Amino acid sequence: MKNGMNVAAISELVHEIRNVPSENEIDYGVVVSWVGGLNMRAHTKPLRFGTKRLGRDFAFEIGHMSHPSQDGPPTPADLFMLGLGSCVANIMVQGVSYKGITLEALSLQAKADQSSAGLEKMLLELSIHSSASQWQYRQLMMNVSRFSPNYVTVTMPNTIELSCDVIEQGPSVKALHQAALGQPEPYHMPQGALSLGMDLSWRNATQFDAMTRNRHWQGQEIPLTRQVCVDQPTPAAGLNEAPNPQEYLMAAITADLLQEFVNLLAEKQFQISALSAQASCHLDMKGCFNIFDKSAVQLQNSGIGVSLAGTVPKDIATDLLKEASVRSACFQAFISKNKVAIERQGESSQPIEQSV
Numbered sequence: 001m002k003n004g005m006n007v008a009a010i011s012e013l014v015h016e017i018r019n020v021p022s023e024n025e026i027d028y029g030v031v032v033s034w035v036g037g038l039n040m041r042a043h044t045k046p047l048r049f050g051t052k053r054l055g056r057d058f059a060f061e062i063g064h065m066s067h068p069s070q071d072g073p074p075t076p077a078d079l080f081m082l083g084l085g086s087c088v089a090n091i092m093v094q095g096v097s098y099k100g101i102t103l104e105a106l107s108l109q110a111k112a113d114q115s116s117a118g119l120e121k122m123l124l125e126l127s128i129h130s131s132a133s134q135w136q137y138r139q140l141m142m143n144v145s146r147f148s149p150n151y152v153t154v155t156m157p158n159t160i161e162l163s164c165d166v167i168e169q170g171p172s173v174k175a176l177h178q179a180a181l182g183q184p185e186p187y188h189m190p191q192g193a194l195s196l197g198m199d200l201s202w203r204n205a206t207q208f209d210a211m212t213r214n215r216h217w218q219g220q221e222i223p224l225t226r227q228v229c230v231d232q233p234t235p236a237a238g239l240n241e242a243p244n245p246q247e248y249l250m251a252a253i254t255a256d257l258l259q260e261f262v263n264l265l266a267e268k269q270f271q272i273s274a275l276s277a278q279a280s281c282h283l284d285m286k287g288c289f290n291i292f293d294k295s296a297v298q299l300q301n302s303g304i305g306v307s308l309a310g311t312v313p314k315d316i317a318t319d320l321l322k323e324a325s326v327r328s329a330c331f332q333a334f335i336s337k338n339k340v341a342i343e344r345q346g347e348s349s350q351p352i353e354q355s356v
Contacts, residue, residue: 002097004205005237010094013235014289016050023050024285028246032254034275037184038064039073040258042251044243045278049235058243060228062255065114065194065215066187071225074212075196076256077114080330082198083249085110085124086208086230087150088342089200090245094237095140096130104129106202111213113193118329120193122154122340141344146297147288150245151340153298158335160253161303164321166314169273186267192218206232207239246281246299249334254279254304256330257321264320264327265312272310279304302334 001007017024029045044056061073074082089108096103109125132140145151195216200208208230215222230245232238243251254277265272280303287297308317325331 026283040255079252081110087245111197115193119333167309260324260327270312274309
């Protein structure tokens with residue numbers, strides 16, 4: 001054990017993947033449901049890790065920046081940065097542990113600006129206290145940018161397959177009543193960038209505590225206090241006690257897409273009574289463990305299937321979903337090539353920036 005991480009178990013996993021190639025495959029899934037207004041609820045689905053199937057029954061709320069409150073849930077953009085930052089932090093913890101370095105403390109600030117242009121100025125500020133030398137720090141930082149699947153995914157072009165299934169309802173009293181209770185007025189992005197993100201603190205092994213960063217917009221600051229946890233499944237040296245970085249990232253993209261979809265339906269005056277989406281992605285651990293240099297590190301085979309009940313015809317719903325994907329800052333940040341800076345703050349050292 002090192003830094004709470006079972007290094008021997010990870011070594012055994014790497015050995016197993018070398019001998020049985022199918023053990024390298026991980027399939028993640030999340031379900032995001034509309035719960036009224038622009039609010040969403042996400043549930044993680046069981047995942048497949050090689051030949052193992054693991055329960056991942058975690059639920060968390062996802063809010064919207066149009067309804068800020070001190071204890072309100074994180075927005076999709078917050079969770080997008082959480083998925084990005086926690087993946088980088090987790091790779092760093094794994095790196096120091098494999099090298100036998102004692103980790104005293106690690107924190108990370110995942111920051112971004114959200115505007116009508118999408119997510120901009122994505123920055124991960126890492127603070128780490130350990131027995132590592134300056135040369136080891138630099139090597140670890142380079143490895144983080146190479147082997148963090150979420151970081152590589154966000155900094156390289158990607159694709160998401162979209163599908164839409166509609167149960168078309170007539171304007172019945174029941175359906176319209178249900179819709180009227182939950183559908184919001186159309187929301188338009190305010191002028192100027194909104195600064196947001198998550199602050200992460202390493203607890204032990206693959207576990208992190210995260211708090212939503214205070215909102216900054218047009219000189220105003222909105223204090224926020226909502227906390228969430230991050231963990232990995234057992235085969236990845238975790239305790240399987242919370243969603244992991246990939247699940248948070250996929251939930252963020254899906255929730256943001258649905259929020260834009262709901263907003264477009266409201267603009268077009270279509271009524272809905274139910275809305276949900278299932279998102280999935282695939283990860284090849286051969287790339288993350290540097291076992292086979294031709295294996296992709298980034299998330300692959302990503303897809304989001306949307307199910308809708310309402311008064312909108314399927315062809316129109318499909319077109320509006322595509323338009324929502326263009327409007328969605330998180331969706332576009334996932335499929336586009338972005339610059340994400342990683343800076344390490346430490347004694348007698350200058351920030352190190354990795355950009356792709």
